[in-house]
Amino acid sequence: MTTKLRVEGMTCGHCVGAVTRALERVRGVERATVSLEQGEAVVEGAADPAALVAAVEDEGYRARPA
Amino acid sequence: MTTKLRVEGMTCGHCVGAVTRALERVRGVERATVSLEQGEAVVEGAADPAALVAAVEDEGYRARPA
Numbered sequence: 001m002t003t004k005l006r007v008e009g010m011t012c013g014h015c016v017g018a019v020t021r022a023l024e025r026v027r028g029v030e031r032a033t034v035s036l037e038q039g040e041a042v043v044e045g046a047a048d049p050a051a052l053v054a055a056v057e058d059e060g061y062r063a064r065p066a
Numbered sequence: 067m068t069t070k071l072r073v074e075g076m077t078c079g080h081c082v083g084a085v086t087r088a089l090e091r092v093r094g095v096e097r098a099t100v101s102l103e104q105g106e107a108v109v110e111g112a113a114d115p116a117a118l119v120a121a122v123e124d125e126g127y128r129a130r131p132a
Contacts, residue, residue: 013126014080060079 003049004066005041007034007056015061022055040066069115070132071107073100073122081127088121106132 007019016034023032023043029052030045041063043052049065056063073085082100089098089109095118096111107129109118115131122129 011077012081014084015078018080 001044001046003043003047003052005043005049005052005056005063006066007039007041007061007063009061010034010036010039012036018059019056019061022059023052026051026055067110067112069109069113069118071109071115071118071122071129072132073105073107073127073129075127076100076102076105078102084125085122085127088125089118092117092121 010016010019013036016036019041020032020034023029023041026047028045028047029043032041032043034041053063076082076085079102082102085107086098086100089095089107092113094111094113095109098107098109100107119129
């Protein structure tokens with residue numbers, strides 16, 4: 001299962017790292033791939049999309065299912 | 067002794083953290099205070115200014131004594 005999120009507010013590679021780590025901590029996530037240029041995260045695994053959004057927003061970014 | 071640096075390329079709080087930690091690892095540094103808004107670092111301690119510049123540039127930012 002793959003979930004795609006729009007992520008707004010990332011400005012640099014540190015932001016990408018923070019969002020990636022936050023997503024990878026969510027239960028069910030197997031892998032998270034985050035693109036700064038596309039403002040997007042692709043998450044593999046059986047995770048609750050609402051939990052993914054919440055994890056990204058807790059890091060200070062805006063997120064929504066894409 | 068206080069050294070002031072101009073730092074270019076920081077875009078977010080993660081950048082500020084990375085620059086701060088890099089400066090604090092330089093021999094002689096007692097404290098580093100980094101401003102995103104001002105693009106500036108103020109370093110306290112008897113550190114070699116060239117080593118401070120190098121530490122910041124190793125993190126991927128541009129730096130020069132202010």
